[in-house]
Amino acid sequence: MNRLTGIRRFAGVLVGGALLLLSTGVISETAVTKGSKAAGLDSCVAPTAVMRRNHMDFLKHDRNMTVRKGIRDTQYSLAECVGCHAEKDNAGAYKPVNAEGQFCSSCHSYVAVNLSCFQCHRKTPEVKSGSGTAMKSDGPFQPESLGLLQSPDQPVLLNRDELARLHATVKGD
Amino acid sequence: MSCNSDQPDMNRREFLGKSVLAATATVVAPGVMLTVANASEEGASSAVRWGMLIDTNKCADGCTACVDACNKENGIDLMQRPAGQADEMWNAQRPQWVRKVKLRDKQTGEISNLPMMCQHCEHPPCVDVCPTGASFKRADGIVMVDRHTCIGCRYCMMACPYKARSFIHQDVAEQLTGTPRGKGCVESCNLCVGRIDAGNSTTACQDACNKDGHQAILFGDLKNPESAIAKALKAESSHQIRADLELNTGVRYTNI
Amino acid sequence: MIKTQYRELYCSSPRYWGGLASLAFIILLGLGAAFHMEHNGHFVTGMSNQIVWGLPHVFAIFLIVAASGALNVASIGSVFGGPMYKPLGRFSGLLAIGLLAGGLVVLLLDLGRPDRLIVAMTTYNFKSIFAWNIILYTGFFTIVGLYLWTMMDRKFEQYKRPVGFAAFFWRIALTTGTGSIFGFLVAREAYDAAIMAPMFIIMSFSYGLAFFIITLIAAYWWAGRTIGDLRLAKLKNLLGVFVGAVLYFAMVYHLTNLYVTQHHGVERFILLDGGIYTNMFWIGQVLIGGVIPLFLLYSPAFTTSRFAISVASLLVLIGGFFQVYVIVIGGQAYPMNLFPGKEVLSSSFYDGVVANYTPTTAEALLGIAGIAISMTLVAVGSRMLRVLPESLEDPAEGECA
Known part of the structure; x- marks a missing residue:
């Protein structure tokens, strides 16, 4: 029995150490990918810890606001997740956020949670070349036409500055 | 112990x-x-009701500008036909939010052309029958599908008198940000809801029709007596398709 | 009166396990087909935006309708007090549960998003008859389960009648709901008729009893037990009445439609020039599902022939399948009349054209798997539970009123 206990204890320490390593890997380091816009921002639309813990509830709540009530200037939107967290490859094209190793999928595969958003939603930011989208460039520019994105003249929110900056880069053409 | x-x-x-x-x-x-x-509580308001008036006299034979514009606006043209599928099946299975129909009166031989799409009923049968409430009508009268709760049962397609709904029969590789689309859910014309919410006052099909010089499509607020569409509806007689069902459609037609 | 002894269904192992294995194989094929459909999307099926409900729905509706009908034998026994039917009540309950489960599996696996079953079970739009049906189906399992319990456990025998009543009303509600799925479709000319609900009820009586007779004869043949002639004759005569009633309702439905000028087109399509649908109606539904079974059931030449009874029941099921096919697919194939008085010269969406539908093997395999699931549940259930009487010999003279 004593011998077994020793082995067990050793195994326990080993497993515990491995878990610790793994968890620090997630907690201490950021999952934000380097080539994305998000890498240049201090935090997301809410403090990082809040977003990590609650982003799914925020998105679910606000998706209902958007789809059902037509409220497009919600604080949280999947289009913004994609817009900010998509990483560009060497050729300058966006990588899908749900591709292996990218922002969304890296955490989701780590915690083994199914990521079903992108069965229907676009996985990369829209590159404005076509004229068919809501953000088309002919005609006078309206801030609201950014659609899902927040418009800069909305009431002050937590990370309004970052957002305004972000939107400026998005719209700057 | x-x-x-x-x-x-x-x-x-x-x-x-x-x-x-x-x-x-x-x-x-x-x-x-x-x-x-x-954020703000500004959203779809019941003070407006979006609708359309289509002048079939102005709708040109063979013109598909509205259909093409719709396909582009809503990313339908991004869909790929499954390898080896015949034209007939592809036409029966691909989403068609708006389609052109050419008619001849059996009695008089009169020919008319018109675009056919979701009629945005005040009392939509698709909303009544949807088991999960995914098919719904917004406060501003736009009838649409919430893909998040659609289970793909297709009962709304059975119930729609206008065959306006399309089921997505295949995986979709690329979508537009404003128009999510994926296998296994139902969708239909939403009067370019993203544009409307962004403050635009025209739909893609209307723009395309105007650009081609036909001006057969007039979009606007039915509840605002000062809007062009309300004035036009007041001035001339218009039709609802399948008026017998008393669904009070938001899309009306003249000269059929 | 001799007490009925119930015993689990025992038959030789190779026969039982062989049967189960072949059923399991069919189910496996069906699940493979369902995976194929869900993985690729419905483009691999014959279904389209024109024919939105296809062969799987025909199987599912057929099984669901038959399920509520299969419970009738139990209802006659404990609600209406028919002593000849009493010993059959337990098996009737088991068969009802099995058939419903098979039908629902097919219906579920054909959804565009079967992974969202939980959404379907938790988000309800109470104006939708479909949502009510989901409640009716789950309730049916519960109530029939309780009903089986009261029939099998002597401690709860006093509840047998009230629970039996509840089950009877529930099953009527269930079939009303299933029929109303079509009856409430105002847009399509073939549907939109209140008679759909009672017609589905009478269809359920007929299909359910036919299923019951076939499975009962098969089970007793399997286990080498005996069924009395008198008892079978009772079931057989009842089936005859139901088959006649189904024909009658079909006639009333079409006559009503024929009176309405607006519906002449769709009636002409089903009854005269609809090609496969016309054939299915006259040959499948009327001849195979109605006239021939009636002849087999009532002709003096086959008074006690078990073969004739089995064949008649089988034909009722085949005819019933065609009937549901004509209702579901035929009703969709006929174009909706969007523009009265106009003919459609061109449309990219097949307006004004009879829709094409060619079911694929995958759809058929999924549907057949539904039947196999039902039969497996019944086979396993009757092996594990005491639902079948040791003997169904006719009671001695004077024992049954």
Whole structure:
């Protein structure tokens, strides 16, 4: 029995150490990918810890606001997740956020949670070349036409500055 | 058996009570935060009702500008035909939010052309029959599908008198940000809801029709007596398709 | 009166396990087909935006309708007090549960998003008859389960009648709901008729009893037990009445439609020039599902022939299948009349054209798997539970009123 206990204890320490390593890997380091816009921002639309813990509830709540009530200037939107967290490859094209190793999928595969958003939603930011989208460039520019994105003249929110900056880069053409 | 106390362990109870409280707080808190932290309450308003008036006299034979514009606006043209599928099946299975129909009167031989799409009924049968409530009507009269709760039962397609709905029969590789689309859900014309919410006052099909110089499509607020569409509807007689069903459609036609 | 002894269904192992294995194989094929459909999307099926409900729905509706009908034998026994039917009540309940489960599996696996079953079970739009049906189906399992319990456990025998009543009303509600799925479709000319609900009820009586007779004869043949002639004759005569009633309702339905000028087109399509649908109606539904079974059931030449009874029941099921096919697919194939008085010269969406539908093997395999699931549940259930009487010999003279 004593011998077994020793082995067990050793195994326990080993497993515990491995878990610790793994968890620090997630907690201490950021999952934000380097080539994305998000890498240049201090935090997301809410403090990082809040977003990590609650982003799914925020998105679910606000998706209902958007789809059902037509409220497009919600604080949280999947289009913004994609817009900010998509990483560009060497050729300058966006990588899908749900591709292996990218922002969304890296955490989701780590915690083994199914990521079903992108069965229907676009996985990369829209590159404005076509004229068919809501953000088309002919005609006078309206801030609201950014659609899902927040418009800069909305009431002050937590990370309004970052957002305004972000939107400026998005719209700057 | 080392523990033989018959008395309830008060500390334990207290601890449990506190844990439950804490757990409740962590579960409820995000919801509370959401209600305070969210953006404006401006959204679809029941003070407006979006609708369309289509002048079939102006709708040109063979012109598909509205259909093409719709396909582009809503990313339908991004869909790939499954390898080896015949034209007939592809036409029966691909989404068609708007389609051109050419008619001849059996009695008089009169020919008319018109675009056919979701009629945005005031009392939509698709909303009545949807088991999960995914098919719904917004406050401003736009009938659309919430893909998040659509289970793909297709009962709405059985119920729609206009064959306006399309089921997505295949995986979709690329979508537009404003028009999510994926296998296994139903969708239909939403009067370019993204544009409307962004403050635009025209739909893609109307723009395309105007650009080609036909001006057969007029989009606007039916409830505003000053809007062009309300004035036009007041001035000339218009038709609802399948008016016998008394669905009070938002899309009306003249000269059929 | 001799007490009925119920015993689990025992038959030789190779026969039982062989049967189960072949059923399992069919189910496996069906699940493979369902995976194929869900993985690729419905483009691999014959279904389209024109024919939105296809062969799987025909199987599912057929099984669901038959399920509520299969419970009738139990209802006659404990609600209406028919002593000849009493010993059959338990098996009737089991068969009802099995058939419903098979039908629902097919219906579920054909959804565009079967992974969202939980959404379907938790988000309800109470104006939708479909949502009510989901409640009716789950309730049916519960109530029939309780009903089986009261029939099998002597401790709860006093509840047998009230629970039996509840089950009877529930099954009527269930079939009303299933029929109303079509009856409430105002847009399509073939549907939109209140008679759909009672017609589905009478269809359920007929299909359910036919299923019951076939499975009962098969089970007793399997286990080498005996069924009395008198008892079978009772079931057989009842089936005859139901088959006649189904024909009658079909006639009333079409006559009503024929009176309405607006519906002449769709009636002409089903009854005269609809090609496969016309054939299915006259040959499948009327001849195979009606006239021939009636002849087999009532002709003096086959008074006690078990073969004739089995064949008649089988034909009722085949004819019933065609009937549901004509209702579901035929009703969709006929174009909706969007523009009265106009003919459609061109449309990219097949307006004004009879829709094409060619079911694929995958759809058929999924549907057949539904039947196999039902039969497996019944086979396993009757092996594990005491639902079948040791003997169904006719009671001695004077014992049954």
